Amino acid sequence: MPFPLRLPAHLLATGLLLLLACRPPAASPPYDSLIPTDTLVRAEPSARAQLRQETRQARRFLILYDSPDPAARAAYQEALTRLAQGNRYLEVVVSTPQAADSLQAHTWPLLLVGTPAAFPLLSRPELPLRATAEGFFLDSEVLSGKDLLAQVHIVPHPERPRQALSYLTASTDSRLLDFLQSPQANRLLRERWAYQVLEGADPWLIGDLNSEGKPNPNRQWDLRPPPQA
Numbered sequence: 001m002p003f004p005l006r007l008p009a010h011l012l013a014t015g016l017l018l019l020l021a022c023r024p025p026a027a028s029p030p031y032d033s034l035i036p037t038d039t040l041v042r043a044e045p046s047a048r049a050q051l052r053q054e055t056r057q058a059r060r061f062l063i064l065y066d067s068p069d070p071a072a073r074a075a076y077q078e079a080l081t082r083l084a085q086g087n088r089y090l091e092v093v094v095s096t097p098q099a100a101d102s103l104q105a106h107t108w109p110l111l112l113v114g115t116p117a118a119f120p121l122l123s124r125p126e127l128p129l130r131a132t133a134e135g136f137f138l139d140s141e142v143l144s145g146k147d148l149l150a151q152v153h154i155v156p157h158p159e160r161p162r163q164a165l166s167y168l169t170a171s172t173d174s175r176l177l178d179f180l181q182s183p184q185a186n187r188l189l190r191e192r193w194a195y196q197v198l199e200g201a202d203p204w205l206i207g208d209l210n211s212e213g214k215p216n217p218n219r220q221w222d223l224r225p226p227p228q229a
Contacts, residue, residue, distance in 0.1 A: 046211050048194060051164040052154050055109045060091035061166075061189050062108035064100055066118040072173035076113060079180040083188065090189060109164040110157065111189065113180075115171060122169055124158040128215055129195050131169045136197060138205065139215055146171055149179055149198045153191040156213060166191075199224075 055061075063084065065076035077094065084092035095103060112119050122131040129152050130137040135144030149170040157163040168188065170176045179185055182201070195215070197205040207220035 046209055047156050047161065047213060048154055048209050051109075051156065055154055055164045058109055059089065060108060061093075061111055062100065062103060062105055063092060063094045063111045063113060064097050064105070065094070065113040066097055067114055067173050068118070069173060072177070075173075075177050076180075079177060079185075080113065083180065083185060086186070087189065092189070106160055106163060109154070110166065112165070112167040112169070113176060114169065115173060115176070116169060119167070119169070121158065122167055126156075126158040126213075128152065128155055128209055128213060129197075131167075133171075135171075138195075138197070143197055143204070145199060147175065147200050148204070149175055151188070151191065151196045151198075153194060155194065155209070 063080050065073070065080055067073050067076065073096070080094045084094050093103065093108075097105075112122070116122050116131040116133055124130065128138070129150055131150060135142050136148065136150050137143075149168070151166075151168050153166045154164045155166070157165040166189075168176065168179070170179070179198075184201070193206050194209045195205070195207055196203060202225075203223045205220065205222055205224070208216050209219075210216040
């Protein structure tokens with residue numbers, strides 16, 4: 001009868017090390033490596049923490065997009081549908097606000113994608129980052145620029161605080177569509193931070209909220225390059 005093959009222990013150990021070395025590195029959230037670890041403080045208990053837990057348990061998202069431009073609406077539909085189909089862990093439905101009446105949108109975790117003109121709700125003062133035609137308002141600071149894009153992930157809806165609201169917005173549809181074509185868009189439904197502001201592909205501000213749902217200065221990182229002399 002054949003004898004079982006036994007490899008020396010040192011060969012087994014070498015093979016295991018080679019196998020581990022060939023594994024792809026674990027993915028980390030974008031920009032986390034830019035944040036000094038000694039500046040991290042514990043997140044405060046907040047309504048957002050409860051909403052995040054409920055959203056994880058719900059395992060679903062309703063994405064609403066809109067634009068006054070028919071071509072942009074079609075491009076949003078294509079990009080967001082592709083994004084939804086690539087998500088294996090969540091039920092994701094893509095719709096326009098006009099077509100969402102039959103979906104009972106108020107019962108879903110919600111992601112809005114569009115400019116402030118398409119979603120006036122984004123200018124509401126209850127939101128931690130307000131988006132208007134003039135720019136983004138974060139506390140007392142006004143952020144403006146045609147290449148700026150803001151992403152806010154899971155905060156209380158201004159009109160229905162028990163509903164989780166996320167939004168992706170910029171001053172133009174073209175800026176949003178460029179983002180949706182980038183690898184960064186793959187994290188759109190599973191971001192770690194409460195808000196991010198990007199200029200092009202570069203992060204400007206990353207932060208979390210305090211117990212009152214406002215930007216927490218102890219958990220905000222300004223990554224903007226220093227002004228040129």
